[in-house]
Amino acid sequence: MPHMGNDLVIEATGLTKRYREVMAVDAIDLAVRRGETFGLLGPNGAGKTTTILMLLGLTDTTAGRVRVLGFDPARQPLQVKRRVGYMPDSVGFYDNLTARENLRYTARLAGVPREDVDRRIDAALARVDLTAVADRRTGTFSHGMRRRLGLAEIVLKKAEIAILDEPTSGLDPQATHEILTMIHELKTSGVAVLLSSHLLDQVQRICDRVALFNRGKIALLGTVPELAQKVLGGGHTTVVEAQGANLPTILADIPGARRVIPGEDGVFRVLADRDLRSDVAQRVTAAGGRLLRLNVEEPSLDAIYRSYFESARRAA
């Protein structure tokens, strides 16, 4: 096995794609670990889908080295595609065939042993909760059902890596929740998930690490708290609401507080490198104030994203 003794399932170094004059992907480095959920973020046209297609060997690389499970997607695409499941952006099926027939075609293309096909299809359909509509034509399926059928295809293949391009775009909240739950189930069953999205709160909810794309380059890469540290400076945001105390001066006096941001209705936010909750509680009570609210805000990917692109625009 080429990928033994190595916990990286996807490795890319200097990956580049140029369409004539346009640099779609500009020398990115990327590594996805076994069993990890990795998110590709960024505005449309930043190079996320092109990167995905290069990882699958569906488009040629201009330069760089890629290994997926130890195989080169450009030279050994069949080996890669046998082990990797892919759900494209707005996935489509043959509308005149039923869900089961669509999966049977995939199973045959994927080379699933004949005697296993029916059993695996039933299991995959049950896994994504489509058993009841298995014999309905996919032409009647909603967006959410199509996405679920796309996930069933990945389950059916017994893929080691699932690559999902915009898995939740254009879905209603209920369908989004279902898809995210199913993606999480994939992850817990040991599948490495690489997904692209511009819906940040969802990515934050399910991804272990993220890469932020900007104009063909990876601008930031790491866990969400790491990115918050890098972009927002302070890693911790403490939210305070109190009565009967001069909050701005009290908060600014706390050692380690970097910035105090007044909000509406007497709510203040304090940025700091560490957790300030005990200090705040102590000082507000000491000043005779009544503490109404005190909590730590998780750094939001949304804030990181907007802050990054604002500073990038200012720098440009």
Place this chain on the structure above:
Amino acid sequence: MPSIEATSKAPAARREGSPWTGLSAVFLKEFADHLSSARMRVLEWLVLLFGIAAVYTAIQDLRSVAAQDPFLFLRLFTLSRDPLPSFVGLLAFLIPLVSIGLGFDAINSEFNRRTMSRVLAQPIYRDALLFGKFLAALATIAVSLAALWLLIVGLGLLVLGVPPSGEEVVRGIVFLIASLAYAAVWLAAAIFFSVVFRSAATSALCALGLWLLLSLLWPMLAQFIPQAVLPNDTMILFGIPSVEQLEMQFTLARLSPNTLFGEIVQAMLNPSTRSLGLVFPQQLVGAVRGTPLPFTQSLLLVWPQLTALIAAAILIFSITYVAFQRQEVRA
């Protein structure tokens, strides 16, 4: 040492795995789709109705001619009576239509249904997808043509009461093979348009345009172009084209698969056909007019046409293949 490095790198630069992986899966799926599609049913009925009408009129004529003709059965295919063309004339016209009908959306429909990237993400090469689709459509046409051919032979047996001779059967089979090669050319062309144009309507329109150009306009152009390019006194004075003009006319006409098919049919189903080009009086010295050629000689006569048809199909398919390989997967 650079030489050792080069040799050790060479095998790695080649892509691994068979291009035929998944071919049978694609073929079976597309074949089933064609056989059950409404489109195929319409085309089949069209060919069947026209075919039966043409053969029926031929039978009417044959009965009055009486059974002196040694190739009575072949007449079933070639006899025509106004306003209907003969059965083969009809096929020359309808086979391209059926091929275009089956091929014009082979590739672009996968993009429009957004199934292309999903299918290509399975462990197959693009070769298998394209070739599987081509073979499935060709097999569909082969099945329908063979059924039609048997139907006509059966009809002839019933109505004429004369069994076909061995030679007639062999000639009929060559005719069937030629029809299939002719269908393959048009199928390859239709799939080519389906690769080049993302819109199925544009692709169909282009394929149909080419079909009309080659079947209606080209025979006329092949006649006029030599007169314009090679002006000549005899033509101006007596209205008789020169040998050069005629030869150019034949060459031009044979660029169209319709002409090639027509010539094969003529030589195969009319055994008395001795030549498909110019014949000078001195070449006919000693020939007994109207005597049929043996089968092997007829086959020799159409061999260039038959190979040209097959070569054209392979050439157009290769161009399509290259175009498809270079296409980006993302819609």
